[in-house]
Amino acid sequence: MGSSKDEQRTRADFSQRYATERTTALEDIERRVIGAAWAANGFTTVRQANRLGEIVELAPGKHLLDIGTGQGWPGLYLAKRTGCRATLTDMPLEGLAAGLRRGQRERLDVTGAVVASAKALPFAPESFDAIIHTDVLC
Ligand SMILES: C[S@@+](CC[C@H](N)C(=O)[O-])C[C@H]1O[C@@H](n2cnc3c(N)ncnc32)[C@H](O)[C@@H]1O
Incomplete structure (x- = not known):
């Protein structure tokens, strides 16, 4: 299935953003605003990420899918x-x-990183114990 114009625009915008080198100044800002530096690109705080992890009952052995993860926030942090x-x-x-x-x-135990739109994810049903997304508008 081809991607829509919206998806192409989103991909181009965020590709550019994620290719930009992260500076220590940016990391300092992130620590002050959300409480940690995991290359976040949204407004989800550490406190909210912790709550999310509790709600979906993450634990060793569980498999988490983070959709629209950007550079891995908050999936990597929760791992x-x-x-x-x-x-x-x-x-x-x-x-x-x-x-x-x-x-x-x-x-960290990162099983894979998959390029895909949330509208057509290439995973079999019941592949994951928990699925999250933060600040993703599809
Ligand atoms: C504001 S960023 C949030 C990134 C990360 N979750 C965070 O909280 O830092 C939004 C992300 O959603 C992704 N996104 C937007 N539409 C998407 C779609 N249809 N499928 C998958 N990802 C999408 C973008 O590529 C981008 O990385």
């Missing part, structure tokens, strides 16, 4: 906090590549 396994998905490759690098640096 670190709870010990769960994470799969990341979004449309721009640049964000997923950065997320994978961060996952490796943090030695």
